[in-house]
Amino acid sequence: AQSVTQLDSHVSVSEGTPVLLRCNYSSSYSPSLFWYVQHPNKGLQLLLKYTSAATLVKGINGFEAEFKKSETSFHLTKPSAHMSDAAEYFCVVSESGGSYIPTFGRGTSLIVHP
Amino acid sequence: SQTIHQWPATLVQPVGSPLSLECTVEGTSNPNLYWYRQAAGRGLQLLFYSVGIGQISSEVPQNLSASRPQDRQFILSSKKLLLSDSGFYLCAWSVGLVSYNEQFFGPGTRLTVL
Numbered sequence: 001a002q003s004v005t006q007l008d009s010h011v012s013v014s015e016g017t018p019v020l021l022r023c024n025y026s027s028s029y030s031p032s033l034f035w036y037v038q039h040p041n042k043g044l045q046l047l048l049k050y051t052s053a054a055t056l057v058k059g060i061n062g063f064e065a066e067f068k069k070s071e072t073s074f075h076l077t078k079p080s081a082h083m084s085d086a087a088e089y090f091c092v093v094s095e096s097g098g099s100y101i102p103t104f105g106r107g108t109s110l111i112v113h114p
Numbered sequence: 115s116q117t118i119h120q121w122p123a124t125l126v127q128p129v130g131s132p133l134s135l136e137c138t139v140e141g142t143s144n145p146n147l148y149w150y151r152q153a154a155g156r157g158l159q160l161l162f163y164s165v166g167i168g169q170i171s172s173e174v175p176q177n178l179s180a181s182r183p184q185d186r187q188f189i190l191s192s193k194k195l196l197l198s199d200s201g202f203y204l205c206a207w208s209v210g211l212v213s214y215n216e217q218f219f220g221p222g223t224r225l226t227v228l
Binding site: 032044 | 160164206213218
């Protein structure tokens with residue numbers, strides 16, 4: 001069985017400061033992990049994904065995430081926040097050997113202050 | 115390149131009226147198709163998914179139904195809308211029955227039931 005927990009429902013940062021969005025997962029098989037971003041009233045867009053290759057994954061718009069098996073975590077980071085980063089972020093897990101249907105976290109709302 | 119379309123973009127319907135939302139995908143064959151609902155301030159809820167024409171799996175009991183009359187067409191319907199059906203409806207597609215392929219989302223339909 002697979003599950004994902006986004007540890008913060010809201011994260012507030014100032015423009016130019018680092019961003020950290022936390023995600024823990026549970027999986028009975030080798031997981032694939034994804035981060036998606038959703039701007040207001042828009043569809044979701046893939047930021048990055050981990051599929052058992054390099055544990056540090058680089059995505060679009062300067063975001064990256066590190067897969068840590070020992071901590072069952074896949075936190076999303078960015079060195080410097082921009083106003084345009086304000087959005088909803090979803091962590092997603094999908095496991096090989098089980099259902100291929102992905103499981104979504106409840107989302108983290110990123111607020112960026114000028 | 116692949117694209118996904120949803121229409122209408124917004125819809126206001128009275129309680130008890132029927133519903134039909136359409137999703138079409140271009141540029142790929144035999145996609146997996148998904149319908150999600152996103153209620154205000156909440157995460158994504160998977161409603162239906164389909165791995166082929168006429169093959170529909172339902173994740174949540176409700177008064178909604180889905181159909182896939184063509185390979186790249188996915189329709190969400192209701193005979194009588196409830197107030198609780200209000201939300202943001204997202205269609206998505208992916209390729210293959212594998213865990214490591216990401217989903218691609220449409221722009222969404224905002225449904226308000228009055």
